[in-house]
Amino acid sequence: MNSFSVRNVNQIYGEGTAKVHVLHDVNFEAEPGTLSLIMGPSGSGKSTFLTIIGGLLTPTSGHVEVNGVDYAKRSKKERDQMRLDAIGFVLQTYHLLPYLTVADQFKLVDKVKPEGNLSARALDDVLETLDIKSLMHKFPNELSGGQQQRVAIARALYPDPSIILADEPTAALDSARVTVVAKLLKDLAVKHHKSVIVVTHDTRLINAADHVYEMTDGYLTKQS
Numbered sequence: 751m752n753s754f755s756v757r758n759v760n761q762i763y764g765e766g767t768a769k770v771h772v773l774h775d776v777n778f779e780a781e782p783g784t785l786s787l788i789m790g791p792s793g794s795g796k797s798t799f800l801t802i803i804g805g806l807l808t809p810t811s812g813h814v815e816v817n818g819v820d821y822a823k824r825s826k827k828e829r830d831q832m833r834l835d836a837i838g839f840v841l842q843t844y845h846l847l848p849y850l851t852v853a854d855q856f857k858l859v860d861k862v863k864p865e866g867n868l869s870a871r872a873l874d875d876v877l878e879t880l881d882i883k884s885l886m887h888k889f890p891n892e893l894s895g896g897q898q899q900r901v902a903i904a905r906a907l908y909p910d911p912s913i914i915l916a917d918e919p920t921a922a923l924d925s926a927r928v929t930v931v932a933k934l935l936k937d938l939a940v941k942h943h944k945s946v947i948v949v950t951h952d953t954r955l956i957n958a959a960d961h962v963y964e965m966t967d968g969y970l971t972k973q974s
């Protein structure tokens with residue numbers, strides 16, 4: 751079974767003279783055990799695509815199936831549950847809650863999803879890999895951009911999702927950290943059999959990728 755099957759997706763924002771056709775008949779598949787990159791210039795539709803496959807936006811037309819289930823055939827409540835159970839998001843704005851310490855960001859996940867999260871030991875491994883163990887008592891505004899980005903990655907991985915969707919997960923990281931994050935994403939795909947989809951401008955991630963797609967003016971093409 752494919753984690754994702756996207757068929758003939760179109761997205762149009764606005765109406766009349768303000769109408770913008772952002773995605774054109776997009777088709778895409780992603781299987782468990784693979785890391786796919788979506789590359790392309792700013793404004794080409796990459797984030798819109800990620801938002802649609804993550805079930806956060808219903809496309810103007812077309813179908814998105816996640817683990818064989820069509821979003822369109824589910825109620826909003828069921829879609830929310832599917833997202834909670836299956837998808838880990840790493841978004842451009844890190845969405846860390848300003849009034850919670852790093853440790854409490856993870857505890858909040860436990861409240862929303864009490865079961866099926868990483869064991870304390872597995873979480874410890876992730877924190878160690880991302881070199882953020884010493885930051886647990888800090889608040890987001892005490893962290894650098896790169897530290898916040900790594901905390902956001904760890905938090906997305908904590909619920910142990912089968913699918914990981916990441917929007918520019920390395921934008922705030924230096925080269926050494928990019929290598930660490932690229933290896934982590936690759937290991938999640940290969941060793942943990944997850945489907946990892948990354949929107950990025952970062953050509954340093956290409957070596958880790960199984961498939962590379964290019965988004966140009968809303969048209970998605972497979973490069974490798």
Ligand SMILES: Nc1ncnc2c1ncn2[C@@H]1O[C@H](COP(=O)(O)OP(=O)(O)OP(=O)(O)O)[C@@H](O)[C@H]1O
Nearest residue numbers: 763764770772790791792793794795796797798799
């Ligand atoms: N809610 C919206 N309403 C109207 N237009 C939008 C909306 N969201 C995005 N757009 C437009 O759709 C186009 C694609 O935007 P999108 O953010 O998907 O591109 P992107 O490739 O992710 O860009 P970037 O790399 O800069 O994040 C842009 O022209 C943008 O202005």
